[in-house]
Amino acid sequence: MSSSGKVIVVGAGIVGLATAWHLQEHGFEVSVLDRDGVAAGSSWGNAGWLAPAKTIPLSEPGLWTYGPKELFNPVSPMHMPLRVDPKLWLFLAQFMAQAFQRKWDSTMADLTEIDKVALEAFDELSIGGVEGLTHEGPFVIGFEEERQSAGFRKEIDGVSRHGQKVEMSRLENPQELAPMLNEQIQVAYRLEGQRFIEPGPYVQSLADAVVKRGGVIRAGAEVVHVAKGDRPAVILADGSREEADKVVVATGAWLPGLTREYGVKTLVQAGRGYSFSVATDIPAKHSVYLPHHRMACTPYEGRFRIAGTMEFRGPDEPFQQGRVDAIVSQAKKVMRGIDFNDRQDEWVGSRPVTPDGRPLIGQTKAENIYVAGGHGMWGVVLGPATGKYLAELMATGNTNPIIKPFDPLR
Structure with a gap:
């Protein structure tokens, strides 16, 4: 493995760390800088779904x-x-302008190719020494009545129509796989071929692998500017400056502040999600999705993580307790055997949403400055594949067709 120079990756979430890991595969020396630390943003408290069939x-x-x-x-x-x-309001206008079947199909066609390789990319990390585990499905999809399932089934049909193989069957007894669901859940499906992770521990294992292979990860390193040049540099909040041969900006919902001057004009809006964990009378073994209530649930370190909401606010705005209360109110209607007063790990994270639903992966107008972000709710599942193909571009100059639709200069 020959040295290919030094890269600074700004952002220690799963996208930034996967990019760092793959850059090491190409022989780069890597430093990862983050304002807060490993998985401090939306990589920590999400549902941890590796679900290409729902990456839409x-x-x-x-x-x-x-x-x-x-x-x-x-x-x-x-x-x-x-x-x-x-x-x-501008983001909302552009977001709603995409809400037509023709545009949904166009975006889905572009996402399909990276969806198809998403799970393989996790396997590649595992083979390469990342110790974090991925857990097999099935996922349990539940509804209170048949009519609630129409939208979900239409989405799955759309995913299949664009070339993903999706295996789904009717589940006659949802409580068999998801005993925390109560009798209100009358209609359920079993979705195969998906996986989940425990996001915090998994991303930490990826960080550990980067460090073990010689990388440096620095928390408390807030980058306030990226300066172009033959050797681009990052300027930190304390006024210090660090140069490298290449810089990758992978700062999620904060991405525009560092990349707009280099031609990345696509809006990136914080779509904030909330989560918490609870104990269940019977331990949870499978991921559960309740589309009508927009709740995504996953086993997490012996408890059951319940995640939900899409809240369009600024990425650094305060935690809104009312959002968690709303999730609890809905969960109580369809779950049993849970003490919702014993909530732990209440969390809000700012997922980076683009109006057209496509990530931003590639080179900016500055020759040695790259961007990886804008995945919306799908940063976890698409993070390793994003890192793989961005590192390939940085090492070879060739853009893989899989990420070509995600040109950050579009």
Whole structure:
């Protein structure tokens, strides 16, 4: 493995760390800088789903039916505060402009190829020494009545139509696999071929692998500017400057502040998700999805993590307790054997959402400055594949067709 120079990766979430790991595969010396630390953002508290069958465009035609009513309802799963905020309103306008079947299909076609290789990319990390585990499905998809399932089944049909093989069957007794669901869940499906991780421990294992192979990871290193040049540099909040041969910006919802001047004009809006964990009378073994209530649930370190909501706010705005209370209110309707007063790990994370549902992966207008972000809810499942193909581009100059639709200069 010959040396190919030094790279600074800004951002220690799964996308930044996977990129660092693959850059090491190409012989680069890597330093990863993060304001807070490993998995401190949306890589920590999410549902940990490795579910290519659900890695789909967020903006879909149904938004025109339920979106206007839900968006400004403070307890709805999708929420935007009613305020004077031109950037937020511009994002909403562009997001809604994508909510047509033709545009959904276009984005889905572009996501399909990276969806197909997403799980293989996790296997590659495992073979390469990353000790974090991925857990096999099935996923349990539950509804209170048949009509609630129509939208979900349409999404799965759309995913299949674009070339993914999706195996799903009716589950006659949902409590057999998901004993925390109560009798209100009358309709259920078993979704095969998906996996999940425990996000915090998994991302830490990826960080450990990067360090074990000679990489440096620094917490408390807040990058406030990236300067172009033959040797680009990052400027830190303390005024210090560090140069490298190449820089990768993988800062999630904070990405625009470091990349806009280099031609990355696509809006990136924080779509904040909330989660917490609870104990269940019978230990959880499988991921559970309740589409009607927009709750994604996963076994997590002996407990059951319940995640939900899409809240369009600024990435650094305070935690909104009302969002967790709304999830609890909905969960109580369809779950049993849970003491919801014993909540742990209450969390909010800012997922980086683009209006067109496509990530931003590739080179900026500055020759040696690259970007990896904008995955929305799918940063975990697409992180390793993103890192693989971005590192390939940086090492060889060749853009793999899989990431070509995600050009950050589009």
